[in-house]
Amino acid sequence: MIRTSEAIYKYLRPDKKYPHVWCPGCGIGIVTGALVRAIERTGLTKDEIALVSGIGCSGRISTYLDFNTLHTTHGRALAFATGLKLAKPSLTVIVVMGDGDATAIGGNHLIHSCRRNINITSLIINNNIYGMTGGQYSPTTPMNHIASTAQYGSIEKTFDICKIVEACGASFVARGTAYHAKMLDALIERAINKKGFSVVEALSQCPTQYGRRNKLGGPVEMLQWYKDNAIPYPAFKKLSPDEIGEKFPIGVMTDLDEPDYLERYNRIIKEAGSEGQ
Amino acid sequence: MRKHNQILLQGNEASAMGAMAAGMRFFAGYPITPSTEIAEYLSIHLPQVCGTFIQMEDEISSMAAIIGASLGGVKSMTATSGPGFSLMQENLGFASMAEIPCVIVNVMRGGPSTGMPTRPGQGDVMQSRWGTHGDHPIIVLCPNSVLECYTLTIDAFNLSEKYRSPVIVLMDGIIGHMWENIVVPENIEIIERLEPEVPPEWYRPYEALPCGDIVRLAPFGEGYRFHVTGMVHDKSGFPTLIHEEIEQCLNKLISKIKNNLHDIIRIDEYRLDDADICIVAYGSVARSAKEAVDIAREEGFKAGMLRPITIWPFPRFHLEDIARKVKMIIVPEMNYGQIYGEILKSCPGKTLRITRVDGELITPDQIMEKIEEAVL
Ligand SMILES: Cc1ncc(C[n+]2csc(CCOP(=O)(O)OP(=O)(O)O)c2C)c(N)n1
Ligand code: SF4
Ligand SMILES: [Mg+2]
Numbered sequence: 171m172i173r174t175s176e177a178i179y180k181y182l183r184p185d186k187k188y189p190h191v192w193c194p195g196c197g198i199g200i201v202t203g204a205l206v207r208a209i210e211r212t213g214l215t216k217d218e219i220a221l222v223s224g225i226g227c228s229g230r231i232s233t234y235l236d237f238n239t240l241h242t243t244h245g246r247a248l249a250f251a252t253g254l255k256l257a258k259p260s261l262t263v264i265v266v267m268g269d270g271d272a273t274a275i276g277g278n279h280l281i282h283s284c285r286r287n288i289n290i291t292s293l294i295i296n297n298n299i300y301g302m303t304g305g306q307y308s309p310t311t312p313m314n315h316i317a318s319t320a321q322y323g324s325i326e327k328t329f330d331i332c333k334i335v336e337a338c339g340a341s342f343v344a345r346g347t348a349y350h351a352k353m354l355d356a357l358i359e360r361a362i363n364k365k366g367f368s369v370v371e372a373l374s375q376c377p378t379q380y381g382r383r384n385k386l387g388g389p390v391e392m393l394q395w396y397k398d399n400a401i402p403y404p405a406f407k408k409l410s411p412d413e414i415g416e417k418f419p420i421g422v423m424t425d426l427d428e429p430d431y432l433e434r435y436n437r438i439i440k441e442a443g444s445e446g447q
Numbered sequence: 448m449r450k451h452n453q454i455l456l457q458g459n460e461a462s463a464m465g466a467m468a469a470g471m472r473f474f475a476g477y478p479i480t481p482s483t484e485i486a487e488y489l490s491i492h493l494p495q496v497c498g499t500f501i502q503m504e505d506e507i508s509s510m511a512a513i514i515g516a517s518l519g520g521v522k523s524m525t526a527t528s529g530p531g532f533s534l535m536q537e538n539l540g541f542a543s544m545a546e547i548p549c550v551i552v553n554v555m556r557g558g559p560s561t562g563m564p565t566r567p568g569q570g571d572v573m574q575s576r577w578g579t580h581g582d583h584p585i586i587v588l589c590p591n592s593v594l595e596c597y598t599l600t601i602d603a604f605n606l607s608e609k610y611r612s613p614v615i616v617l618m619d620g621i622i623g624h625m626w627e628n629i630v631v632p633e634n635i636e637i638i639e640r641l642e643p644e645v646p647p648e649w650y651r652p653y654e655a656l657p658c659g660d661i662v663r664l665a666p667f668g669e670g671y672r673f674h675v676t677g678m679v680h681d682k683s684g685f686p687t688l689i690h691e692e693i694e695q696c697l698n699k700l701i702s703k704i705k706n707n708l709h710d711i712i713r714i715d716e717y718r719l720d721d722a723d724i725c726i727v728a729y730g731s732v733a734r735s736a737k738e739a740v741d742i743a744r745e746e747g748f749k750a751g752m753l754r755p756i757t758i759w760p761f762p763r764f765h766l767e768d769i770a771r772k773v774k775m776i777i778v779p780e781m782n783y784g785q786i787y788g789e790i791l792k793s794c795p796g797k798t799l800r801i802t803r804v805d806g807e808l809i810t811p812d813q814i815m816e817k818i819e820e821a822v823l
Contacts, residue, residue, distance in 0.1 A: 183674075186685055220667050222515070233674060233685060238667035240518060241676035242511065243541055249508030253515025253523065254667065256499045257473050261519070261668045282504040435499070442494035 195389030197348035197374030208358035226268035245276030284338035297376035305379030341366030465600030472498035473523035475512035506531035520666025540579030554623035566806030567620030593627035621731035722751030739814035
């Protein structure tokens, strides 16, 4: 594994004015580390990677990493990335989004990216809250939990991101957490190497806006909660409904080999009788 | 009579052909009347030249995708009408702010909201200028014939590359759906995207160069790793909150258009030399206006026409020149007077408007009536 100091000098931008925007104890830094280590493991060069992000605390990742980076509009990262990937297929396109970014305002683009099976890797950093705007409830805020716009507890059901993207046709679906950082490295690496649309949902603690309001403790307690409740997917499937409780599966949940969008598009080009320009 | 090299084309089709002639190789769009023929045409012809056509899930993503494609180094465009144009506004502002070349064709229908999908209008003139939030530059071209649908779409790509700005081709439903015999012009100059002049270590994509030159946009993946954001940024592209850098970023954005009006503004003048009545008209209405000028001349009125082809930035200096010479300005529009209001800023007191918003075109007779009224 690449040494941390090595990774920092290799992948972080030297010319950006630090400090970064993230709070002490935030999980996004851990996820960023996993992303960088995963990229290192793929052997891809920095020039070959385009990192596209949405708007939110998670979306700020693109500012700090030394790739071709595109910090888009809230919810639309996948749509920008679709244009970029189709225009320049040689790029490895990785998209980082928050839970609100990917599943509320950008939900439509998420499901259609899955359906197209476009060869893009998405990393959805799920902190169960709108972090950047001050802790409003998101589609993944658990029912009855408190948010700045759900002062009496949220009354909305939550999305299971992995189930949604699986149902919509993603080729690779996995979940990890900021606690299981090494596993996250491996999941992201596999997602990048996967042809087709891949999704890694990374659960990540937001002590500032989510943990504090819901009395979940500090970052350590929140990470501990991931440790205690995450169950590897094969074992999770064997749990009875009673045993499940707050537990949730981690690991790879879907891994399919299907033609991706560009492969299908090449058929159109052939059929159209391309003049090869 | 039809000349041998003429072809019968629809405005929308001509625009799509112009785009391909300009080197556009990426189209993303969502179907909407009266613009759909552009997407349909390109869905056939782009794959024939290994270009990309994609029907996105909405107009928000269409606009986003063409920005992404442009960053991949490919000339890109989308086409839409009112409701879709509204959905594009946020990302249109992104293209403006991040200085990403791309072309948006908006074929205007009548009325606000769903309005009149199959009837023409010119109600998006102000939206094309100010539809997205914040002060931002924009270039808007307005064709009045099938031939211009072709040539101005090429022009739009050229301006967009030259000024690293989104450019809007604003047609009305009549122009988009009109059929005319045209001779497709050859040898129109095409401005290509050039590689940066400096090596990656020296590359500052948002630097203000001396003499107002604009930094060439490097495509992603060619060794120029840089950051693109819709946030106010420094010359390297990174978000900034330093006062001087904020001012530099926003001033540069506005001045790259403002300092090049002579190059960006296109107008057409008709029988204005000795005119004392000037009709200002654009798009399909300019066709009626031209006819009205001829009728008026036959009846002894000294009428002429100014047709802004570039409607944003507005050709204010041309207008003011003419306004000094004429007694009366008449502005017929298929809206309640959006350009009329713009003209009032320069020439209050002698400007009259003709408005028509019932989904029908403005006729030469209607303009004649106003001319007679003005002279009385
Ligand atoms: C169109 C639009 N609507 C709203 C916002 C305000 N906004 C910025 S970030 C954000 C939510 C961020 O939440 P999430 O996507 O979960 O990311 P996080 O900050 O939690 O990482 C919102 C609502 C915006 N920037 N753009
Ligand atoms: S608000 Fe939450 S998600 Fe955002 S930086 Fe702070 S801890 Fe992290
Ligand atoms: Mg969030």
